[in-house]
Amino acid sequence: MTHGTTEPYVMVSFSSRDAAQVDELLAELDRQSVRHFEYRRDIRHGADILGTVRNAIEQSSHVVIYLSPASLESPWVWLEVGMAFGREKALVFVLDEALTSMPMPFDGLRHVTGRSEYARFVRELVETGKSGTPDFPPGSVEEAARDKLYYHPGGWVSAVRLWGAEDVYFTEDRVRVEYEHVPLHIPPELAQARDRTIEAKKKRAEAIGQVFFDGPNTRLLDFRASPVDETSALEVPVLRLRLGPVGWYDYEGLDEAFRETQGDSPPLHVYRYFLKLDALIRDGDVSGSRLSNIMDNAVTIVTEDGHVLYGERSRRVTYPGGLTCAVAENLNRYLDDTDPRTGQLLNPLPSAADGLPGNALDGSYVPTGVPSPFAAARRGLSSEVSPRLDGLYPPSALKVTGLAFGFDILHPSLLFCVFVPASRDEIFAMRAQEPGDEAYEQVLRSVPADRDSPETARVLNLGNWAQGGKASLVRALELIHAVRRRRGCSFADAFQLLLDE
Known part of the structure; x- marks a missing residue:
């Protein structure tokens, strides 16, 4: 775009x-x-x-x-x-x-x-x-949200910037997660189309010998970026996320039902009704959305030799040839269930022989702890890139940089970047030699970690981006640029600072 x-x-x-x-x-x-x-x-x-x-x-x-x-x-x-x-x-x-x-x-x-x-x-x-002003089509959702979109040289991201700009970020010790097992209300006007979509997907999967199950995913109920942690004597900013359950059926069914009934480019009043668009833009309020609000985690990898990594989706998955961030992993109530006191996973990944318990494959699983977005991001880095990344970067290197609401996917994305003390070619070699079990989903690509680079601008202006993935890349570039400007330092110095802080 x-x-x-x-x-x-x-x-x-x-x-x-x-x-x-x-x-x-x-x-x-x-x-x-x-x-x-x-x-x-x-x-x-x-x-x-x-x-x-x-x-x-x-x-x-x-x-x-x-x-x-x-x-x-x-x-x-x-x-x-x-x-x-x-x-x-x-x-x-x-x-x-x-x-x-x-x-x-x-x-x-x-x-x-x-x-x-x-x-x-x-x-x-x-x-x-x-x-200069963007020439958004009159009456488009982008025109309505123009003051809250992400911009980059030559273009924009079709997503509301709910939170996150400049050199602000949160590490895991400054993110507080709450979970409430409250069911999702299905809009009556989408219920029949949702059910048709799910049945069609089940039959399609059965015909080709695949499994289509209702996974225990997580939705964003609310969030708040607080200036201080009220539980501490220190005035340390924290990010609070309030999460609830959503099933994979509801996510896929509602999104497709929306498009089936409203079209791919619905008029503005449709967004206002189904997303409570005005509150979303004005206040960053996601609670009024009538859709799934499934929480995905969009991770951009930054290498020590000055590259940011993104992905081009393979022909074996949906949206083949599309561009997205290096890792895109939905938050799973079972796989990412974490003890909030120790940070330890409560359901360590089973072996292929062990399989998963029944309630890990449907919407009934209730977390014992809390579903951790950081656990999901680490899991995605291992499975979509390489397990050799585990332990290669310190905990401080994985940072939440923002929260975006994409108008293509109609749900929020938690934006991450991870600063990996390895070169681009070393990471590519790790992935080739010891790929994660989902590495087949996309091919890793790279551009300079410089938002003013012509090559970076060229890639960002390609038209086949997943908007949450693009927002993740734009925020990583913004963060690096802001740190370098404020500190008056080189990329190498900024990388080391963001790796350790």
Whole structure:
């Protein structure tokens, strides 16, 4: 998804013989905080130069061409100008002092001469960017929620930011979970469609020899990010989650019933009725939703060599080819039942021979302790990536960064990131050599852990994202960026801080 924001992103095309003059152009962009492609930073050793340049042009709002006798003779400059022209990018030529006029066929296009005129052009970009607004379709749910969406260079996430921004996060010792075994009320207007959906899925599974069971999942009833822990003398912020039960049948049945009866793009009043949209946007209140509110945990992996990992779903699962976070794991009342005093799992994972007790496969299981989102995230890292991750990162490295409500999945996602003291290639090797039992579900991919990277922006602007997974990746990038800005530190220093704190 992309939008019509006028936030500028500049690509500068030039001949290497003019590097000194171009450094002055880049410095002016830095002075006025305009995002831009930096050839020394963004073209890495061994990179596909042509592909990197093409991606930068695709993501740019403006392409500045430093026009000089040297660039007029440069095949690279003419190639870049052609790519930018073909993609209908705004072209701005900066004339070298050796040139007095624009060459054909560009003599009618905008050009600037002299440093003061160029600085004025950059100031115009800044002012335009401040007033830019997304061009959401009138009457869309995104237009209604525009002030509470997640944004990234060139696009947005179709999800309400319920909580979480900047360098705020919670580690496990600062998350309090309460559980109430209160049944889900099924909206009468969706009940028949829900039942039809479940029966159809049962028959489909039976026909191909699969099991379709009503798993003991968990739904979000309410949450509160408190400024202090009232149970402690210390003023330590805590996140409180109030959870209840939901069955897998209710989740799949209600979501599909909603789409069957309301369509894939229902009018705004439908969202207002079924999600209590106004309270969701204004107050982050999820309690009014008439749908499942199943709690999933969306985890982004950050590596010590400066990458964030995400997933591309395989052809063996639903939504093949879709993009999501590195790990997406629903909170399970049985598998993630945890002693709140010790943090120990109360139902250690059984062997394949042992199987699961009957009430672990339906909606009747009542936790002895509380279902822990951190236990679900750790379980997902082991099963969807590799069991070799267990114990590789300290407890402090796994952090809740936010809570999102995705308009594609119609339920909340708890956003996590984990800082793993290993390189991207080392994690890929672990997964290849000792994959988790659910590693087949998706292929791991990576982008630079830098929200201003053209490659990261290109991937975020692809149209096949699961919005909760995308929100997880965006929040990880926001967190890293905020820590680096506030501390004035390198990525390596920020990584070490977030690994340990």
